[in-house]
Amino acid sequence: MSAFENYQKHLQQELDEIQSAGLYKNERIIVSPQSAAIKIGSGQEVLNFCANNYLGLSDSKELIDAAKEAMDTHGFGMSSVRFICGTQDLHKQLEAAISRFFGTEDAILYAACFDANGGVFEPLLNEQDAIISDSLNHASIIDGVRLCKAVRYRYANADMEDLEKQLKMAQAQRFRLIVTDGVFSMDGNVAPMDKIYELAQKYNAMIMVDESHSAGVVGHTGRGTTELFDLRGKVEIITGTLGKAFGGAIGGFTTGKKEIIDMLRQRSRPYLFSNSIPPAIAAAGIKMFEMIDKTNTLQDKLHANTEYFVSKLKAAGFDIKPTQSAICAVMLYDAKLSQDMASRLQEEGIYVTGFYYPVVPKGQARIRVQISAAHETAHLDKCIAAFTKIGKELNVI
């Protein structure tokens, strides 16, 4: 047998195991733009409740126009990393818009937030330092921390007693950085940034927050957890994505203290060794910040929609995780039930996803609903009615 034949057999075995464990991921095809109502491969029209399209900007005419115009004025691709010949005026303008939005000193763009998180720790900290990380932080933070030589501490999700314990141990190191997601994607809970800030002060630590699910969503004007907890300018590092609320295309960023961003421009590997984002994406990003700076309409609508949806679903008798974001976890506790319910809901024209172990802890299966400013009250009502109907049918309520 050739080397590949042996390996092929090995891979097929593992793939079969994934299949039989019920963990095989199938991609569901959408044939329309991303929006509140979408058309799927089967031709069925469904209401979408599982995109990160929080502000409903994924099919925004203004953003599409801005992107088209930038293709005409600035071309299609950059064919370069930023520091060789890949920086246009648009990239600098977008970085300035990001800093303005978050009230920070500077910002640096990446191809994705996965890269921002992958490239933030290693250049800033070494074996003399400590990273104290929430146990539910995003995979990209976990990978980024792995690439860094700092001593690692981990605390239970949003558990401030545990964080304090870890901070005490971390006094042995030179510099300390507490790292947390702003919103945790499976429950929709917000990191207790007020308490994290207090502990950081007490134990001489810096803070990094990943606002991927919170930027555009959390806080009165959607400026994230630092707005919600009145900590603007007080957190050293913020990372985030342009791939969720901010238009949903692609792109990530790190923003915060000037010297930190400056050092990332010198040493951050995904920045130094990966291509510049395309002009169309940069221009649409600039336009997007302009739009959500000018009026709070989308943020207000998202907040009102979320409040409406959660209160109606609770009133119908569903068990919902406490949420401060646009993520609403409808708890079912049973893996099979979560799959059955999701597929019955799709038959009713409601597009949602059931999550179960290992994506969430054993016995914590759920359907995660994501609310958007693109949803009209009629969409929400249809979703609530479908949940109520199927919930009764499956003896959930």
Ligand SMILES: *Cc1c(COP(=O)(O)O)cnc(C)c1O
């Ligand atoms: C989605 C997400 C990312 C990845 O963002 P991309 O720009 O898609 O790479 C990183 N961190 C968190 C917390 C996320 O939710």
